[in-house]
Amino acid sequence: MSGGVTCLSTIVEVRAALDEARARGARVGLVPTMGALHEGHCSLIRAARAENDVVVVSIFVNPTQFGPTEDFTKYPRDIGADVRVVDEAGGDLVFNPSAEEMYAGDHSTWVDVQGLTDGLCGRSRPGHFRGVCTVVTKLLAICQPERAYFGEKDAQQLAVIQRMARDLNTRTKIVACPIVREADGLAMSSRNIRLSPESRTQAPALNRALRVAQTLVAAGERRSSVVDKAIRATLAEAPLGEIDYVEIVGAENLTPVETIVGTCLIALAVRFGDVRLIDNTRVTA
Ligand code: PAF
Numbered sequence: 001m002s003g004g005v006t007c008l009s010t011i012v013e014v015r016a017a018l019d020e021a022r023a024r025g026a027r028v029g030l031v032p033t034m035g036a037l038h039e040g041h042c043s044l045i046r047a048a049r050a051e052n053d054v055v056v057v058s059i060f061v062n063p064t065q066f067g068p069t070e071d072f073t074k075y076p077r078d079i080g081a082d083v084r085v086v087d088e089a090g091g092d093l094v095f096n097p098s099a100e101e102m103y104a105g106d107h108s109t110w111v112d113v114q115g116l117t118d119g120l121c122g123r124s125r126p127g128h129f130r131g132v133c134t135v136v137t138k139l140l141a142i143c144q145p146e147r148a149y150f151g152e153k154d155a156q157q158l159a160v161i162q163r164m165a166r167d168l169n170t171r172t173k174i175v176a177c178p179i180v181r182e183a184d185g186l187a188m189s190s191r192n193i194r195l196s197p198e199s200r201t202q203a204p205a206l207n208r209a210l211r212v213a214q215t216l217v218a219a220g221e222r223r224s225s226v227v228d229k230a231i232r233a234t235l236a237e238a239p240l241g242e243i244d245y246v247e248i249v250g251a252e253n254l255t256p257v258e259t260i261v262g263t264c265l266i267a268l269a270v271r272f273g274d275v276r277l278i279d280n281t282r283v284t285a
Contacts, residue, residue, distance in 0.1 A: 004087060005083055005086050005087045005091055005092065005093065005094055006092065006093045006094070007083060007093075007094045007096060008093065008094070008095055008096070009095075009096050009097055009098065009101065010097065010101060011097065011101060011142050014056070014093070014095045014142060014143065015142060017093060018054065018056065018093075018143055018144065021053070021054045022144075025053075026052075026053035026054045027051075027052045027053050027054070027146045027147075028052060028053070028054045028055075028056060028143060028144065028145040028146055029048035029049075029051060029052030029054070029055045029056070029145055029146065029147045029148070029149065030048070030056050030057075030058065030139065030140070030143045030145035030147070030148040030149070030172070031044045031045050031048050031055065031056070031057045031058070031091070031148070031149045032058045032060075032135075032136060032139050032148060032149075032150070033057060033058060033059055033060075034059070034060065034061045034062060034075065034190065035059040035060075035061060035076070035077055035078070035079065035082045035190070036075070036076035036077070036078065036082070036190035036193070037057075037059075037081075037082045037085040037086065037190075038085075038180075038188045038189075038190065038192075039180050039188055040151055040153065040179070040180040040187075040188035040189070041057075041085070041089070041151075042085065042088075042089040043151075043177055043178070043180050044149040044150070044151060044177050045057060045086060045089035045090060045091050045149075046089055046090060047149055047175065047177050048091075048147065048149050048175075049089070049090035049091070051147060051175075052145075052146060052147060054092050054093065055090065055091045055092050055093070056091070056092065056093045056094075056095055056143050056145065057086045057091045057093070057094050057095070058094075058095040058096075058097075058139050058143070059079065059082055059094055059095070059096045060095075060096065060097055060102060060135070060139075061075050061077060062102075062131055062132070062135040063099050063103075063131075064103070064127075064130070064131030064134060064135065065127075065128050065129075065130075065131030065132045065135065066128075066131070067125055067126065067127060067128065070125070071191075071194075071274060071275075074194065074274070075190070076190055076191075076193060076194065079096055082094070095139075095142075095143070102135065102138060109134070110130050110133075110134050111130070111133040111134045111136075111137045111164060111168075112129075112130050112133065113129060113133055113160045113163050113164050113167070115253075116156070116159055116160050116163055116253070116254050117129040117130075117156075117160055119247065119249065119254055119255065119256070120156045120245060120247055120249070120254060120267055120269070121156050121157075121269060121278065122156065123245070124244050124245065124269065129156075129157070129160050132157055132160070132161070133160065133161070133164050136148075136161055136164070137164070137168070140165075140170060140172050144171075144172070145172050146171075146172065146173065147172060147173045147174075147175050148172050148173075148174055148175065149175045149177055150174060150175070150176060150177070151176075151177050151178075151179065151180075152176055152177065152178055152179050152280075153179045153180075153187050153188070153189065153278065153279065153280070154278070155265055155267055155280040156254060156267070158174075158176055159252075159254060161174055162174050162176075179279075179280075181207065182204075184204045185204045185207035185208065185211075186200075186203050186204045186206070186207060186277075187206070187207065187277075187278075187279045189277060189278075191275050191276070191277065192275075192277075194274075194275045195272055195275050195277075196240075196272070196273065198240055199240050199241070199272035199273065199275065202237070202238035202239070202240050202241060202272070203238065203241070203270075203272060203277060205234060205235055205237050205238035205241065205270075206235070206238075206241075206268050206270055206277060206279040207279060208234050208237070209230075209231040209232075209234035209235050209246075209268065210231070210266060210268065210279060210280070210281040211281075212230050212231065212233075212234050213227050213230060213231050213266050213281065213283065214281055214283055216230055217260055217283040217285055218283075221260075222259050222260045222261070222285055223258070223259065223260075224248040224256070224257055224258050224259065224260060225258070227248060227260065227266070228246055228248060231246050231266070231268070232246060235268070235270060238270070238272075240272050240273075241270040241271065241272050241277075242270065242271045242272075243268075243269075243270055244269035244270060244271055244276060245267070245268070245269050246266075246267075246268050247265075247266070247267050247268075248260065248264055248265075248266050249264060249265050249267065250262070250263075250264060250265075251263040251264055251265045251282060260283060260285045261285055262284065262285070263282055263283070263284045264282070264283050264284075264285070265280055265281075265282055266280060266281050266282075266283060267279075267280040268280065
């Protein structure tokens with residue numbers, strides 16, 4: 001597994017390759033992705049490279065985490081380009097299974113984290129986290145990594161996976177990596193390339209709104225209602241964006257707070273046509 005990336009598409013092959021690496025004493029790091037890799041993913045791969053001997057990047061557009069009206073079929077896919085990105089970022093192995101490989105036969109087991117998945121994206125995407133948790137559990141079982149890397153842009157996903165790993169006594173350490181942004185502040189996302197030019201121009205309003213919120217909290221504002229209003233006023237500068245949610249929640253339990261005390265997560269979801277963007281920041285008061 002040196003000198004270029006090895007691409008495998010079956011569970012048997014990836015298990016054999018990683019068992020062989022572990023038998024040599026190698027530590028395995030896993031970066032789960034759905035492809036359409038960008039600089040945000042590269043930062044995860046580089047973090048994995050720095051801490052492990054073998055870096056596996058899974059590329060699988062997981063059908064079970066998309067709702068019936070969501071963008072599963074439109075989700076960008078370019079495995080050739082993705083493998084080049086993995087290579088340049090320092091990954092060793094790409095695991096690119098088919099849906100039949102991952103959900104073979106009469107698949108009937110699901111992993112559901114309760115409570116943390118009720119609000120935010122869980123409210124607007126019913127079943128989404130069940131699909132995410134199930135596929136991540138399967139990827140952890142297949143690759144048995146020492147560490148698995150997730151981005152803080154998907155803050156609820158990260159919190160849910162951390163809880164799942166804790167509750168299921170998973171050996172793998174879940175590693176959180178910071179949000180990577182474009183020069184104009186837009187959080188990097190595989191979905192950004194699907195924005196129309198006009199929407200792309202307006203989309204940095206999400207990050208501006210979060211910065212307005214940070215400034216207010218830093219100046220002593222503690223009322224969520226006031227911060228919420230300021231966020232919405234900034235998002236109004238992006239008239240093509242339709243707000244899905246603006247939420248200020250406790251960073252641990254993800255439930256809405258009226259008063260900002262301790263560490264809170266401010267999270268946004270905004271739709272530009274059929275492209276749904278999310279972003280977030282943490283504030284501490
Ligand atoms: O964040 C993603 O890209 C996906 O939700 C994940 C974690 C790879 C599971 O399909």
